[in-house]
Amino acid sequence: LAKTTQPISMDSYEGQEVNITCSHNNIATNDYITWYQQFPSQGPRFIIQGYKTKVTNEVASLFIPADRKSSTLSLPRVSLSDTAVYYCLVGLSGGGYNKLIFGAGTRLAVHP
Amino acid sequence: ETGVTQTPRHLVMGMTNKKSLKCEQHLGHNAMYWYKQSAKKPLELMFVYSLEERVENNSVPSRFSPECPNSSHLFLHLHTLQPEDSALYLCASSQPGSTTNEKLFFGSGTQLSVL
Numbered sequence: 001l002a003k004t005t006q007p008i009s010m011d012s013y014e015g016q017e018v019n020i021t022c023s024h025n026n027i028a029t030n031d032y033i034t035w036y037q038q039f040p041s042q043g044p045r046f047i048i049q050g051y052k053t054k055v056t057n058e059v060a061s062l063f064i065p066a067d068r069k070s071s072t073l074s075l076p077r078v079s080l081s082d083t084a085v086y087y088c089l090v091g092l093s094g095g096g097y098n099k100l101i102f103g104a105g106t107r108l109a110v111h112p
Numbered sequence: 113e114t115g116v117t118q119t120p121r122h123l124v125m126g127m128t129n130k131k132s133l134k135c136e137q138h139l140g141h142n143a144m145y146w147y148k149q150s151a152k153k154p155l156e157l158m159f160v161y162s163l164e165e166r167v168e169n170n171s172v173p174s175r176f177s178p179e180c181p182n183s184s185h186l187f188l189h190l191h192t193l194q195p196e197d198s199a200l201y202l203c204a205s206s207q208p209g210s211t212t213n214e215k216l217f218f219g220s221g222t223q224l225s226v227l
Contacts, residue, residue: 032213043202043218044155045114091213097143097162098206098214102155 004088009107018075020106022088025069033064033071034100036087044087044102048073075108083110115139118203118219126227127193133222135186135203144186145216146178147202155202161186162208193226200224 005023012018024033032051036044048055050062050071061074075082085105116137125131137144146158160168161180175197177189186203202221206214 034213034215036216041200041223042220043114043116043204044216045218046215049213049215089213097145097160097167097208098216099160099168100213101157102147104154 004090004103006086006088006103006106008104009109011109011111012078013111014079015077018078018082018108018110020073020075020086020088020108021070022073022090023070024088024090027068027090028092030092031068031090032092033062033068034089035060035062035073036089036102038085038087038105039083047086078108078110080110080112082108084108114217114219116203116205116217116219118201118222120222121220122223122225124225124227125190125193127195129193130189130191132190133188133201133203133224135188135219137184137186137203137205137217139205139207139217141205141207141217142183143206143208143214144180144183145204145206146186146188147204147218148199149202149221150199159188190224193224195226198224198226 034049035047038044048060048062055062063072087105089100091100119134143162147155149155158172159178164180179187200221203219204216
């Protein structure tokens with residue numbers, strides 16, 4: 001399973017765009033990149049998943065360069081409710097269940 | 113609402129008590145998981161059941177005993193716990209995928225305090 005490195009914490013203000021970068025230098029050819037969001041005292045929630053280039057949904061965008069050794073989660077115009085921990089997971093599940101490991105994540109604090 | 117329900121939301125127990133955590137998923141998924149999250153620490157995968165068969169046991173002490181009677185229900189039986197077992201216990205489910213990583217759907221967790 002690929003090791004990931006992300007900033008421990010980030011600060012932003014309401015209305016700004018936030019970009020959280022995750023490094024995964026030893027990503028394997030078949031690995032996918034998945035991001036989850038976790039609020040205090042709740043379980044993580046799936047945000048977005050991608051393999052290459054760019055993926056966008058109603059919540060966020062995921063940018064993956066050609067070498068796939070990093071990825072960037074982009075949150076447009078954050079609000080106070082986006083204050084949470086964001087996890088980057090890299091790997092490929094198999095055998096009928098998800099074996100990916102959660103790291104420490106990035107604690108995002110959005111200020112008024 | 114994620115489709116995964118955990119009860120109770122909060123639990124306080126003594127070290128000699130026996131209690132059980134319950135998880136139910138309404139998503140038709142085939143895999144269910146127990147995670148432990150201690151304060152300010154990453155999630156730790158404890159157990160995985162796939163098609164009601166235990167497929168992962170990550171060196172969890174025997175005082176934690178999982179049970180999966182069917183694909184919709186998962187239990188975690190607790191006995192003679194230690195104060196360091198106090199944590200948020202999270203249940204999740206997923207459906208096997210073919211080419212991408214299965215999305216995990218988590219419940220809201222049980223906040224456990226061991227006195």
